Amino acid sequence: MADYKITLLKGDGIGPEIVDQAVKVLNKAADKFGFGVTYDEALLGGCAIDATGVPLPEETVAKCKASDSVILGAVGGPKWDDQPGNNRPEAGLLGIRGALGLFANLRPSVIFGPLKSASPIKDEIIGDNMDIMIVRELTGGIYFGERGKSEDAAWDTEKYSVAEIERIARVAFDMAMKRNKKLTSVDKANVLESSRLWRKTVIEVSKEYPEVELNHMYVDNCAMQLVRNPKQFDVIVTSNIFGDILSDEASMIAGSIGMLASASLSGGKLGLYEPIHGSAPDIAGLGIANPLATILSVAMMLRYSLGQPQAADAIEAAVSEVLKTNRTPDIYEDGMNKVSCSQMGDLVCEAL
Numbered sequence: 001m002a003d004y005k006i007t008l009l010k011g012d013g014i015g016p017e018i019v020d021q022a023v024k025v026l027n028k029a030a031d032k033f034g035f036g037v038t039y040d041e042a043l044l045g046g047c048a049i050d051a052t053g054v055p056l057p058e059e060t061v062a063k064c065k066a067s068d069s070v071i072l073g074a075v076g077g078p079k080w081d082d083q084p085g086n087n088r089p090e091a092g093l094l095g096i097r098g099a100l101g102l103f104a105n106l107r108p109s110v111i112f113g114p115l116k117s118a119s120p121i122k123d124e125i126i127g128d129n130m131d132i133m134i135v136r137e138l139t140g141g142i143y144f145g146e147r148g149k150s151e152d153a154a155w156d157t158e159k160y161s162v163a164e165i166e167r168i169a170r171v172a173f174d175m176a177m178k179r180n181k182k183l184t185s186v187d188k189a190n191v192l193e194s195s196r197l198w199r200k201t202v203i204e205v206s207k208e209y210p211e212v213e214l215n216h217m218y219v220d221n222c223a224m225q226l227v228r229n230p231k232q233f234d235v236i237v238t239s240n241i242f243g244d245i246l247s248d249e250a251s252m253i254a255g256s257i258g259m260l261a262s263a264s265l266s267g268g269k270l271g272l273y274e275p276i277h278g279s280a281p282d283i284a285g286l287g288i289a290n291p292l293a294t295i296l297s298v299a300m301m302l303r304y305s306l307g308q309p310q311a312a313d314a315i316e317a318a319v320s321e322v323l324k325t326n327r328t329p330d331i332y333e334d335g336m337n338k339v340s341c342s343q344m345g346d347l348v349c350e351a352l
């Protein structure tokens with residue numbers, strides 16, 4: 001029987017509450033599909049600053065590297081807002097992505113049928129099964145390029161190597177092959193030198209994937225098309241900064257931030273799985289956080305890191321079923337049962 005070693009980085013704010021629900025569901029899936037899971041916990045973010053003085057202790061990196069995958073809640077909160085930039089909770093997040101070599105960020109934007117009315121976009125524009133996968137480069141580009149400031153200026157540099165573009169392009173083409181074989185590469189090649197290299201390199205890699213239909217789109221147009229006609233997209237691949245912005249835009253099309261999962265992958269099996277939302281300090285400890293984004297992140301982990309696609313499908317189906325009649329306050333609609341964070345976890349387990 002397969003036995004997976006999972007490191008839990010519960011983090012701050014609502015992090016511990018939502019990760020506990022994800023663990024419940026993963027244990028249930030393990031029982032049902034016949035695999036084992038053992039857990040280890042490690043500190044990241046504000047809780048790590050409190051305990052050790054730094055947001056990413058070395059012990060955390062070692063534990064994550066020794067595991068099959070990592071589940072992360074969220075980090076940050078007003079308590080640590082006065083920390084210097086390189087010692088803020090969010091620095092721990094950038095640090096762990098770098099330390100684990102997580103260069104590919106997968107952000108699905110999916111609308112669950114029962115939640116269609118939560119989308120700000122008209123029904124006829126979304127259609128019945130909007131399902132976009134944004135593949136964002138995560139460890140290069142302007143967030144990591146040379147930066148500086150003088151008295152009256154400041155600068156950041158967008159720099160990509162061919163190797164960095166090739167590896168993220170391959171992740172995106174592989175993803176497109178598993179889906180509808182359609183890939184949109186987003187850049188700003190009409191203005192930026194780095195984008196011209198991006199486009200040229202993606203075209204080169206496309207020769208390895210003759211079955212995938214590739215098109216290119218400028219980022220400003222893509223921002224518009226996501227709202228005008230989101231159904232045209234299947235997989236989108238783009239740079240760190242463009243992906244950061246476009247994936248937040250795409251997530252709003254899906255309605256609620258409490259529903260959206262993400263995966264960050266290295267070349268190997270190890271991945272880091274987390275909801276896209278933050279630590280929600282305004283509702284931390286109230287027991288009302290929506291755990292579904294974290295539970296859906298577990299489904300992604302089963303699919304992309306642990307090789308248990310049937311368990312992943314079953315969790316997603318269970319979430320869809322539960323949403324027909326049950327809602328946490330953030331997605332509540334009249335006539336539904338209003339449930340707490342832990343009740344939502346229990347309901348998904350029952351539906352499984």
Ligand SMILES: NC(=O)c1ccc[n+]([C@@H]2O[C@H](COP(=O)([O-])OP(=O)(O)OC[C@H]3O[C@@H](n4cnc5c(N)ncnc54)[C@H](O)[C@@H]3O)[C@@H](O)[C@H]2O)c1
Pocket residue numbers: 014073074075076077078090093257258274275276277278279280281282283288289290291293330
């Ligand atoms: N990956 C991460 O760990 C991550 C990501 C974004 C922000 N942050 C940090 O989180 C802290 C709070 O940031 P923010 O307020 O801008 O963003 P946030 O995502 O934490 O919260 C935004 C709003 O959405 C609500 N919300 C978020 N997740 C929810 C859930 N699961 N269920 C119900 N409601 C939910 C919150 O209550 C809040 O009203 C900051 O310190 C920020 O730096 C961390």
